[in-house]
Amino acid sequence: MNITSHSSIFDEIGYLNQTNHYLVTGDSIFARLLNGPYKFLYTLHDAVQQQYTEAQMILNYSRSDGQQGSIESTSPWEPLAFLTNFFSTKYAVVCLVFALLMNKYVMNSTQRPSLVSRGQLTPSPIPKWGVYSAHSVSIFSLLYMMVVPFQRQVDSKGNLDIYLFSHFIVFTASNVVETVFSIQNNMLPLESPDFSIFELAIQSYKMLNDAKFDGPLNFNLAYLPDLTLALVGRLVIHIVDVFQLRKYRLFASTVVNCIHSGVLTYILMDYGASYIPLTVRIRHFPKVFFTMVSLLSLSSYAAAVLVRWNPFHDMPELNTEELQFHSFVHNWWSHLNLTGEEDYFTAMKKLALLLCLGIDSKDKHYNRELPSVTLSDSLNKNFKISRYLIDQTGTILDQVEPSVRFGRVKHSKTAVGGAIISLWNIVVFLFRLIFPTRTHKDHIIKPSWPKSSTTLCATRQNVSNWGGEEQDEVGWIADKSDDSDDSDDNDEEYVLDNNSLDEPNLTSHSDSDSDSDLGIDDVPGAEFFELLTPPSGLTINDDLQWVASTSAILQAHLSSASRVTRFNYEKQAHLHAKDSTDNFNDEIDHTCAICKTNPRDIILWPCKCFAICSSCKVSLALRGYKTCICCRRTVSGFSKVHYTHSR
Amino acid sequence: MAPPRSQRKRALNCTGALVAAVGLGVTCWYLWKNYTGEAEGEQRLSREEAAESKCVVVTPSVCDVQNMVHWEMLINSDQEDIVFLVAPGCHDRFSSEVLSLVDEQFKYKAINCETVDGIWYCVKSLMKQQLYVIPSEVSNGIPNDIARYVQDIGQWRTREDILVAFPV
Amino acid sequence: MSQRVLREYRRLVAAGGAANESNLHPTDPADLTHWEATLEGPQGTPYEGHSFPLRVTVPDKYPTLPPSVCFPKRTMPHPNVKWDTGEVCLDTLAGGWTPVMDLQYAVMAVRRLLAEPNPESPLNLELAALSRLGDHKAYDGIIKYRLAHSSIK
Numbered sequence: 001m002n003i004t005s006h007s008s009i010f011d012e013i014g015y016l017n018q019t020n021h022y023l024v025t026g027d028s029i030f031a032r033l034l035n036g037p038y039k040f041l042y043t044l045h046d047a048v049q050q051q052y053t054e055a056q057m058i059l060n061y062s063r064s065d066g067q068q069g070s071i072e073s074t075s076p077w078e079p080l081a082f083l084t085n086f087f088s089t090k091y092a093v094v095c096l097v098f099a100l101l102m103n104k105y106v107m108n109s110t111q112r113p114s115l116v117s118r119g120q121l122t123p124s125p126i127p128k129w130g131v132y133s134a135h136s137v138s139i140f141s142l143l144y145m146m147v148v149p150f151q152r153q154v155d156s157k158g159n160l161d162i163y164l165f166s167h168f169i170v171f172t173a174s175n176v177v178e179t180v181f182s183i184q185n186n187m188l189p190l191e192s193p194d195f196s197i198f199e200l201a202i203q204s205y206k207m208l209n210d211a212k213f214d215g216p217l218n219f220n221l222a223y224l225p226d227l228t229l230a231l232v233g234r235l236v237i238h239i240v241d242v243f244q245l246r247k248y249r250l251f252a253s254t255v256v257n258c259i260h261s262g263v264l265t266y267i268l269m270d271y272g273a274s275y276i277p278l279t280v281r282i283r284h285f286p287k288v289f290f291t292m293v294s295l296l297s298l299s300s301y302a303a304a305v306l307v308r309w310n311p312f313h314d315m316p317e318l319n320t321e322e323l324q325f326h327s328f329v330h331n332w333w334s335h336l337n338l339t340g341e342e343d344y345f346t347a348m349k350k351l352a353l354l355l356c357l358g359i360d361s362k363d364k365h366y367n368r369e370l371p372s373v374t375l376s377d378s379l380n381k382n383f384k385i386s387r388y389l390i391d392q393t394g395t396i397l398d399q400v401e402p403s404v405r406f407g408r409v410k411h412s413k414t415a416v417g418g419a420i421i422s423l424w425n426i427v428v429f430l431f432r433l434i435f436p437t438r439t440h441k442d443h444i445i446k447p448s449w450p451k452s453s454t455t456l457c458a459t460r461q462n463v464s465n466w467g468g469e470e471q472d473e474v475g476w477i478a479d480k481s482d483d484s485d486d487s488d489d490n491d492e493e494y495v496l497d498n499n500s501l502d503e504p505n506l507t508s509h510s511d512s513d514s515d516s517d518l519g520i521d522d523v524p525g526a527e528f529f530e531l532l533t534p535p536s537g538l539t540i541n542d543d544l545q546w547v548a549s550t551s552a553i554l555q556a557h558l559s560s561a562s563r564v565t566r567f568n569y570e571k572q573a574h575l576h577a578k579d580s581t582d583n584f585n586d587e588i589d590h591t592c593a594i595c596k597t598n599p600r601d602i603i604l605w606p607c608k609c610f611a612i613c614s615s616c617k618v619s620l621a622l623r624g625y626k627t628c629i630c631c632r633r634t635v636s637g638f639s640k641v642h643y644t645h646s647r
Numbered sequence: 648m649a650p651p652r653s654q655r656k657r658a659l660n661c662t663g664a665l666v667a668a669v670g671l672g673v674t675c676w677y678l679w680k681n682y683t684g685e686a687e688g689e690q691r692l693s694r695e696e697a698a699e700s701k702c703v704v705v706t707p708s709v710c711d712v713q714n715m716v717h718w719e720m721l722i723n724s725d726q727e728d729i730v731f732l733v734a735p736g737c738h739d740r741f742s743s744e745v746l747s748l749v750d751e752q753f754k755y756k757a758i759n760c761e762t763v764d765g766i767w768y769c770v771k772s773l774m775k776q777q778l779y780v781i782p783s784e785v786s787n788g789i790p791n792d793i794a795r796y797v798q799d800i801g802q803w804r805t806r807e808d809i810l811v812a813f814p815v
Numbered sequence: 816m817s818q819r820v821l822r823e824y825r826r827l828v829a830a831g832g833a834a835n836e837s838n839l840h841p842t843d844p845a846d847l848t849h850w851e852a853t854l855e856g857p858q859g860t861p862y863e864g865h866s867f868p869l870r871v872t873v874p875d876k877y878p879t880l881p882p883s884v885c886f887p888k889r890t891m892p893h894p895n896v897k898w899d900t901g902e903v904c905l906d907t908l909a910g911g912w913t914p915v916m917d918l919q920y921a922v923m924a925v926r927r928l929l930a931e932p933n934p935e936s937p938l939n940l941e942l943a944a945l946s947r948l949g950d951h952k953a954y955d956g957i958i959k960y961r962l963a964h965s966s967i968k
Contacts, residue, residue, distance in 0.1 A: 730960060732953075752963075755956075755959045755960050755962075755963040755964070756960065757956075758952075758953055758956030758957060758960055759952040759953065759956055760950060760952065760953040760956070761949075761950045761951070761952050761953060762948060762949075762950045762953070764948055764950070765945055765948055765950035765952075765953035765954075766953070768941045768944045768945045768948065768950075768953070769941070769945070769953050769956070769957055771940075771941045772939075772941035772942060772945075772957055773957070773960070
């Protein structure tokens with residue numbers, strides 16, 4: 001019984017049965033020790049082989065209806081052999097030689113003393129006619145290579161091989177020419193991320209390999225655009241170099257890439273996705289992906305603008321300027337910070353990254369604050385979240401009417417989310433166009449804020465409590481809490497957009513138009529800024545005055561024996577006021593209370609202690625501090641202060 | 648002529664083993680020395696302090712024998728490590744009869760206790776070797792855990808016991 | 816960390832002797848991890864008239880970690896100081912530490928501890944018990960005895 005079941009298993013899964021393989025005969029312990037692993041390895045080998053043959057069979061079925069059995073049975077090591085064979089081809093050799101030579105050349109030339117003083121063009125040792133002739137030779141050979149496949153049918157295997165290799169050589173030569181001349185002229189050689197010679201080498205090798213099975217048909221359709229793209233890319237670089245038009249390279253590259261994408265799409269539509277070979281797909285996926293991300297984001301922005309567009313001008317709240325992406329979209333070119341010499345791919349990558357990460361990282365300042373520190377998971381979240389009132393925001397958002405919410409949050413991180421939201425917005429917009437009722441308008445313009453007003457009052461109450469200690473600043477805080485009732489849309493902004501509250505720019509300007517200087521046009525933190533600074537009546541002579549007022553409290557805390565209570569502090573403050581307040585301020589140093597080295601630039605919330613610098617904040621967070629180092633209140637967030645002007 | 652390879656190898660092995668053994672021995676000796684040295688120092692210190700250290704709880708009867716024992720002689724002595732814990736009712740009497748005769752620099756050897764519990768905490772804190780006390784004159788007697796803090800409890804019952812303990 | 820300690824050292828030197836009443840100084844100016852201070856017994860306490868050396872060790876992670884302070888062993892009879900080791904139990908130098916405080920603050924905190932013992936977190940159980948019991952004469956007497964006894968030896 002037992003034996004039969006065993007044998008049936010072995011029948012089914014043959015690779016488990018390795019009893020007839022052994023290294024050492026006999027049944028001793030030594031023999032078993034040796035034979036065990038040996039049999040195991042055999043099992044593994046057989047298992048892999050079986051898998052592979054099965055996969056190959058399926059592949060053969062799907063690939064060739066007519067020429068079944070034309071492919072001889074392949075060994076499981078064939079992919080490996082395919083890979084290793086590459087290194088013995090002429091492509092690999094050319095790649096290697098090119099890489100060695102160019103590296104050596106670039107290294108040598110960058111170490112030349114004449115290059116240290118950039119800006120002045122060193123007279124190039126190559127005469128002008130030489131440069132031009134080399135360029136023109138490259139251009140003509142590139143053009144010739146582009147024309148060849150249309151003139152002659154590249155069908156037979158040998159023919160294809162010759163064509164591919166000459167294509168590759170022309171490409172490499174063009175690379176060499178361009179690199180050498182750029183370095184000679186103290187310029188960076190133009191990168192061509194469309195194809196590096198290594199990628200081209202691999203692709204050519206793969207093409208040859210594929211041609212073994214498929215013949216030239218597949219080559220012509222799927223590979224030709226790629227080969228042409230590689231040539232055109234080089235051609236553009238040469239032309240741009242010869243005519244000194246480097247800054248138009250991006251434009252040309254964009255046009256070329258768009259045409260290429262169009263051709264690829266045409267092939268995709270006509271012949272199906274399986275027709276496009278793997279290397280081509282991998283090659284162009286990032287480019288397509290970035291393009292798609294950018295297009296989606298921009299179209300969702302366009303949809304948001306469309307929702308806000310209204311021909312009757314009776315809804316002033318819904319103008320496009322309050323969109324968070326507004327400033328980005330209007331200045332997208334300057335945001336990209338391109339010279340025009342870049343490739344289409346580079347530009348697109350940058351744009352997509354900005355669109356996806358830009359807002360997020362701008363809000364949280366991860367990139368700016370933690371350039372080198374990798375945050376551990378044990379990091380106290382309170383130090384990580386750079387938001388004030390995060391809890392309040394959450395509760396309020398839940399109660400907001402969905403239409404308003406979508407309108408506001410449409411600049412969500414993911415482009416897909418943005419697209420869905422803008423779709424919804426369009427539906428709402430159409431709905432409103434069809435049924436222009438009054439109720440809808442009220443709905444959107446004046447949302448009810450059942451909880452927000454109370455929360456706001458509460459937070460402001462806190463503020464005025466603390467402000468009581470800074471005697472001359474009581475007034476302005478009290479002022480603030482008064483107008484919380486009559487300015488609804490202000491409140492709305494205050495609560496909803498406090499993602500971006502953490503960008504108070506303390507500047508030395510304090511006159512009436514200081515708002516524009518503070519970059520508040522894209523950061524709706526104006527109210528927050530007012531929280532931090534006295535009203536216009538009390539002008540800030542010194543951007544550190546606020547610092548000084550806080551450090552007085554800190555000083556009192558440190559100098560007194562016990563913890564400073566409000567009562568104690570007021571007593572002390574009176575005493576000091578009698579002596580001389582100016583003396584007191586002069587003694588304070590504005591360095592971080594922890595390291596005493598960096599300037600203070602972190603305000604902790606909700607205690608508003610302004611005593612530490614960002615690097616100490618990180619080290620505190622890593623050590624798991626949960627409370628403010630000055631007043632021991634639990635920290636729920638922080639704001640970073642950027643000095644735009646220092647003494 | 649070089650010795651055969653196997654012989655050389657064995658010699659090498661022997662040397663290695665020897666070095667290892669010596670190293671181990673030195674390490675053990677060093678550790679042991681450190682350990683015992685520390686323990687010795689500790690013991691020496693406590694023994695020295697407890698050598699003849701005495702702690703006397705001053706109760707009325709103890710004051711009564713002042714004429715015979717002359718406590719101030721004991722207190723004034725540099726050699727004698729003795730401390731007097733004066734029980735609540737005896738402060739004035741002890742200070743007038745004994746402390747008035749004591750040099751200023753040795754007055755610290757008398758500790759006035761306001762409570763009986765205080766006496767016992769003092770005993771525990773001082774950790775003297777000998778404790779002399781007349782249990783009948785201390786309310787509630789001697790607590791059980793005192794035995795852990797002193798090496799020997801001299802329980803006096805009569806004045807004669809005192810005279811035996813402190814022969815003039 | 817060295818930066819911060821160095822700054823404190825400079826400040827102490829700059830402030831001069833008057834500001835540094837407990838004479839806080841590094842044992843070796845080349846190595847700022849070991850400091851010494853001398854605490855005068857506060858007035859009105861049994862410690863009056865005595866002075867106590869205090870050793871301050873600055874950890875690597877200072878100021879995120881508090882400095883550790885220690886009296887020489889068997890010199891400090893105090894409810895919050897372990898008699899046999901001189902180890903000090905002080906909230907300021909444990910959970911209550913914040914990096915805002917500095918070495919001088921820590922020394923001052925120890926000095927305050929001499930005047931205001933905290934019998935709730937004792938390291939010297941008997942003294943703390945005496946203090947809780949309210950037997951001040953016995954408490955003071957023990958401290959004076961210890962101080963005089965150890966100084967004679």
